[in-house]
Amino acid sequence: MMEAVNTGKTVELIIVRQDTENGQTREEKFSVPYRPGMNVISALMHIQKYPVTADGKQTTPVTWDMNCLEEVCGACSMVINGRPQQSCSALVDKLTQPIRLEPMKTFPVVRDLQVDRSRMFNALKKVKAWVPIDGTYDLGEGPRMPERKRQWAYELSKCMTCGVCMEACPNVSEKASFIGPAPLSQVRLFNTHPTGAMNKDERLAAIMGDGGLANCGNSQNCVAACPKGIPLTTSIAALNRAATVQMFKNFFGSDHMVD
Amino acid sequence: MSKDREFLWRRLHSLLGIIPVGLFLVFHLSLNFTAVGGEDAYNGATGMMELVPHALLLVMEWVIIYIPLMFHAFYGVYIAFTATNNTSRFSTFRNWAFRLQRMTGIFLVVFIAWHIFQTRIQKALGAEVNYDMMAEIVASPWMLGFYIVGILSATFHLANGIWGFLVSWGITQSPKSQQIATYVTMVIFAILSIVGVAAIVSFV
Ligand code: HEM
Ligand code: SF4
Ligand code: FES
Numbered sequence: 388m389m390e391a392v393n394t395g396k397t398v399e400l401i402i403v404r405q406d407t408e409n410g411q412t413r414e415e416k417f418s419v420p421y422r423p424g425m426n427v428i429s430a431l432m433h434i435q436k437y438p439v440t441a442d443g444k445q446t447t448p449v450t451w452d453m454n455c456l457e458e459v460c461g462a463c464s465m466v467i468n469g470r471p472q473q474s475c476s477a478l479v480d481k482l483t484q485p486i487r488l489e490p491m492k493t494f495p496v497v498r499d500l501q502v503d504r505s506r507m508f509n510a511l512k513k514v515k516a517w518v519p520i521d522g523t524y525d526l527g528e529g530p531r532m533p534e535r536k537r538q539w540a541y542e543l544s545k546c547m548t549c550g551v552c553m554e555a556c557p558n559v560s561e562k563a564s565f566i567g568p569a570p571l572s573q574v575r576l577f578n579t580h581p582t583g584a585m586n587k588d589e590r591l592a593a594i595m596g597d598g599g600l601a602n603c604g605n606s607q608n609c610v611a612a613c614p615k616g617i618p619l620t621t622s623i624a625a626l627n628r629a630a631t632v633q634m635f636k637n638f639f640g641s642d643h644m645v646d
Numbered sequence: 647m648s649k650d651r652e653f654l655w656r657r658l659h660s661l662l663g664i665i666p667v668g669l670f671l672v673f674h675l676s677l678n679f680t681a682v683g684g685e686d687a688y689n690g691a692t693g694m695m696e697l698v699p700h701a702l703l704l705v706m707e708w709v710i711i712y713i714p715l716m717f718h719a720f721y722g723v724y725i726a727f728t729a730t731n732n733t734s735r736f737s738t739f740r741n742w743a744f745r746l747q748r749m750t751g752i753f754l755v756v757f758i759a760w761h762i763f764q765t766r767i768q769k770a771l772g773a774e775v776n777y778d779m780m781a782e783i784v785a786s787p788w789m790l791g792f793y794i795v796g797i798l799s800a801t802f803h804l805a806n807g808i809w810g811f812l813v814s815w816g817i818t819q820s821p822k823s824q825q826i827a828t829y830v831t832m833v834i835f836a837i838l839s840i841v842g843v844a845a846i847v848s849f850v
Contacts, residue, residue: 469735555736557744563728597649601656604729605813606744608736621819628816634657 396421398430399441399485402449404499415449416441416485427467427474427486428453431500451500458614461549465500466491471554473614474500491554504550510570511548514593518583529582536579543576543622545615552609552619564598568609571600572622578629588644591626591633600626659721660814662714663807670711671804675797675838678845685777692776715758722751739828743806750799757796780849790850797842805835 400417418441419433428451435448451474454460458476466489467477479486494502520526532540552568553559559567574590577583594600600623609619636644680691695703726748733745764783769775784790809831812818818827 555732557729557732557741560728560730562730595650595653597652599653601653601814604725604744604747605740605810606736607738607740608732611736611738618821620813620824621821624813624816624819624824626816627814628819630653631816634653 394421394423398425398479400430400434401485401487402434402499403487403489404449405490405496406447406498408495408497415446421479423480425479427465427477427479427482427488428456428463430479430486431474431488449500450498452502459547461547464491464502464549464551464554465489466554471551471612473549473551476614491550493554493556493559494550502550504548507548507550507553507567507569510566511573513566514570514574515586515590516570516573516577518577518580519586520582532581540576540579542615543572543579543617546573546576546617547615549614551612551614552617555608555612557606557608558602558604563602565602566594566598568603568613568619568623570594571603571626572617572619575622575626585645587629588633591630594626595630595633600630655721657814659718659725660811662718663804664811666710667715667718668804668807671800672838675801675842675845679841681777681780681845681848684848688777719751719755719758723755726751743809747803747806747810750803753799754796754803757792757799760792761796777849780846784846784849790846793846794843797846798839801835801838801842805831805838808834 398419398421400419402415402417403412404415405412417430417434417439419430422429431449431451438446438448440446451463451465453463453475455462456475458473461473463474464471465474466472466487467474468482468487471491474488488500490496490500490502492502494504494506497503520529546569548569550569556565556567558565571594574594578587578590603623605620607620610617610621613619677691678688681688698706729744729748731745731748733741765775765779768779773779784793809818809824809827812827813824818824
């Protein structure tokens with residue numbers, strides 16, 4: 388099917404590659420036949436089939452992650468022309484060429500464009516980004532969520548752990564232990580949920596620990612970069628207020644830890 | 647630093663930036679502004695400080711200025727060096743403000759150390775702090791430039807610091823309130839800068 392459309396045009400790419408974790412990086416140029424409506428992944432798929440550089444040298448196929456191909460799984464994030472974003476929804480027509488592809492270096496690079504986002508998943512565990520409902524008996528229905536609250540909480544729930552906000556944040560790096568914007572916003576989501584709110588002090592305690600909320604330096608890059616338009620900085624400021632209240636409760640003592 | 651104390655240290659850092667260090671800066675620049683009225687006005691105003699008993703002044707200096715400033719400054723240097731600046735990739739106003747907050751902070755460590763050496767330490771060694779002392783210092787155009795950059799660093803750092811403080815404590819949450827806080831703090835930056843620079847150039 389691909390061969391069917393021959394536009395005679397090409398797409399030029401520069402890819403920053405590395406063969407092993409912590410290995411040497413190198414740049415390789417590729418020239419891929421252009422087809423209308425191409426995304427970055429379709430160019431990468433072509434390179435996978437024909438791993439030949441622009442100057443005709445045989446090379447290894449470029450490695451990257453992908454899954455849903457419709458910007459909901461977050462797996463395919465990479466730095467495209469300097470901006471972290473999803474390669475499945477990055478359309479070639481909208482990018483200036485040569486298109487420069489780099490891995491999101493804020494994460495450990497596994498190989499080429501493939502990164503290990505474990506630190507995000509570990510952060511979600513650390514902040515208890517779930518609603519605990521398991522018990523020894525049926526707890527019954529939880530409280531109802533007001534519709535208007537559900538509507539904005541839904542926006543927060545769109546997070547796909549893609550890591551773009553982490554790459555954009557100047558305070559997330561191997562130099563610091565900051566858990567980053569995405570897991571923080573998830574705390575706000577689960578603390579908003581009427582059943583989740585029953586454990587909100589535990590989640591606040593987690594983000595008031597080392598590497599937590601207080602590491603945010605308000606560069607506000609996260610909210611500018613998030614492909615899902617999640618109001619990350621509003622979440623962070625709201626959590627700052629919740630943490631202020633919690634701090635006083637912790638110190639002066641209160642038997643109302645969760646309401 | 648003991649485990650899980652970071653939150654409290656950070657909040658303390660944020661608070662000390664305003665109270666007392668920020669308040670002191672406003673007071674300090676205001677007092678210096680009397681120099682605009684000439685040598686006598688300045689010497690008269692600063693002479694008021696001599697009325698405070700010496701021992702009390704010393705205690706106040708340490709409690710209101712040196713200890714909080716040193717904590718804020720040294721912890722600030724640590725914070726500044728854990729950042730990986732990326733204004734070339736994200737050149738928004740906020741990201742630049744983030745970077746400038748750290749750059750001005752680091753410059754202020756150098757500036758304040760030098761400023762204390764030139765004034766407070768000379769006083770302890772017997773020199774008299776008055777209009778002439780400052781006039782001699784800024785007679786050198788290099789020193790005048792150094793002081794102006796130092797003053798502008800301090801006023802930006804405080805003004806933008808107020809913006810950060812409002813977010814750090816959860817006072818401004820909505821994008822709109824944060825935007826308005828940006829305008830208000832930049833007006834504060836402009837006013838403090840005019841006050842500070844007008845004072846230093848009136849020693850020339
Ligand atoms: C003239 C003296 C100073 C004043 C009035 C001042 C004031 C402030 C204020 C009000 C903040 C905002 C706190 C917040 O974000 O909640 C701040 C933040 C900061 N200050 Fe200072 N400061 C001074 C000196 C310094 C020095 C010498 C350094 C050393 C590098 C420094 C480094 C920082 C840093 C890195 C931040 C950002 C913290 C963050 O956003 O997480 N400051 N300062
Ligand atoms: S908050 Fe946005 S940018 Fe960050 S991980 Fe979630 S979807 Fe990606
Ligand atoms: S492949 Fe799922 S977001 Fe791109």
